[in-house]
Amino acid sequence: MSSFAILRLVRQSAQLLLVLGGIIEFVGCAVGPKYKTPTAPTPPAYREVGNWKTAQPNDQNLGGNWWEIFQDPYLNDLEQQIYVSNQNLKAAVAQYQQARAALRYVRADYYPTITASPTATREKYSANRPVSVGRGLTFNDFVFPVNLSYQTNVWGRVSHNVEAYRDQAQASAADLAVVNLTMHADLAVDYFAARALDAEEKLLKDTVVQYEQALQLNVDRYEGGLASEVDVEQARTVLETTRAQLVDVGVARAQYEHAVAVLIGKPPAEFTLPPLPLTAPPPSIPVGMPSELLERRPDIAAAERTVAAANAQIGLAKTAYYPLVNIVASGGFESGTITTLFQGPSAIWAVGASVAQTIFDAGRIRASNDQARAAYDSSVASYRQTVLTAFQQVEDNLAALRILEEEAGVQAKAVEAARRSLDLSNIRYEGGVTSYLEVITAQNAALSDEVTAVNILGRRMASAVLLIEALGGGWDRSSLPERPECCGKLVSQAGNP
DSSP states (O other): OOHHHHHHHHHHHHHHHHHHHHHHHHHSOOOSOOOOOOOOOOOSSOGGGTTOOOOOGGGSOOOSOGGGGGOOHHHHHHHHHHHHHOHHHHHHHHHHHHHHHHHHHHHGGGSOEEEEOOEEEEEEOOTTOSSOTTTTOEEEEEEEEEEEEEEOOGGGHHHHHHHHHHHHHHHHHHHHHHHHHHHHHHHHHHHHHHHHHHHHHHHHHHHHHHHHHHHHHHHHHHHTTSSOHHHHHHHHHHHHHHHHHHHHHHHHHHHHHHHHHHHTTOOGGGOOOOOOOOOSOOOOOOOOOHHHHHHHOHHHHHHHHHHHHHHHHHHHHHGGGSOEEEEEEEEEEEESSGGGTTSGGGEEEEEEEEEEOOOOOTTHHHHHHHHHHHHHHHHHHHHHHHHHHHHHHHHHHHHHHHHHHHHHHHHHHHHHHHHHHHHHHHHHHHTTSSOHHHHHHHHHHHHHHHHHHHHHHHHHHHHHHHHHHHTTTTOOGGGSOSSGGGOOHHHHHHOOO
16 A cells, blocks of 8 residues: 555545535534625715816826826836835835735635644563553554644634635735825825925025125115115125025925935935926816715725724624534554555544533623624724715815915915016116115015915925825725735735835
């Protein structure tokens, strides 16, 4: 008898084991509540979308690369580097892979565990042993046992556990999508903030040139006896103050450049963000209906999958009220000589089952069930809060874009008026009608209004990015893997470390 005998023995034992397990599982059906997605308050329409401009037909879907809606090639290049080098995203990928491995681990409980533990011993019995059989005997003992054990899925004990881990893996996949969206949004916000500072820096540089010319004009007038030294020093004060503002812009600009470098996985010393003043307003952004938000936000999907996992844990806790059924089988060969170990007469086998039922535990099982139900209630509340927060974020950024657009129009008129006032003040001063103090006042007002206009544009771009993030950035719930334990698509999309 060869190794084929071992395989046949193992196969027959496994078949018997599965048949017994199937019969027991058929008798004992799964226990626990059926899962239903929790309800959440969903308005029929966004309050702030009333006067929102309609998106163009080609903008109806943000798509995965939502940043392309800004039509900025440099931004597109930076965003693609997030997939490759961002360390936060790599950490999220590793956490998702960990959840997938945990799911594969518990799925193994659907199948028997097979172990082999061959031994070879030489023994000698005592010549003075109380039993005469074998007294003084010396012998060899070769054993090749194969053991099978199987915890049946009766009452859904295994399937509930697998279901919980599957839901947790899907929640981890959604968490990965959240990190992915957040990193891309952070990069876009920092990028546009740097570009807004570039625009402010350009404005201040142009203003410095104008103030240098104004100072020279006052110096010439002073030397010609047409102006006082006070006028010269006032012009010099305004010039140096503006130069200080120009230098100060570099602090925040450098910080945003460093933030972009870290987001794309580079040391700040090895990255330079070329100056590119911000000029264009944000594009139209498709908003959709509030009901769609529940399918578009990965954090909502993660919260919902967490609820599903908590529901499965209730079922798992409930199985503790019912008997635990284990089936065991063993087979193999035993012989005193190695040459006859795998022969037919050397075969050994055993099949059995055990049932364990808790009789008294001082309320431990009930406490475990109460704990599972409380965890479910907590996850439901967290899910509903996540939904409410999502609606708030959309409304906040819709309102910000609407109000900032109105403010930009008003501010543009203020800039125009300030420039006209400055021109008139310069004419009056050069004609000797007024003092240079009036010119300085007009200069300060014009510069302040122009800087405010630049800042409003930067805030509009940031609000546009945050609105896209609040809408889910083109993500869709269908992106969640149905079988996380065998699906690597999400990992490759997010950047495989």
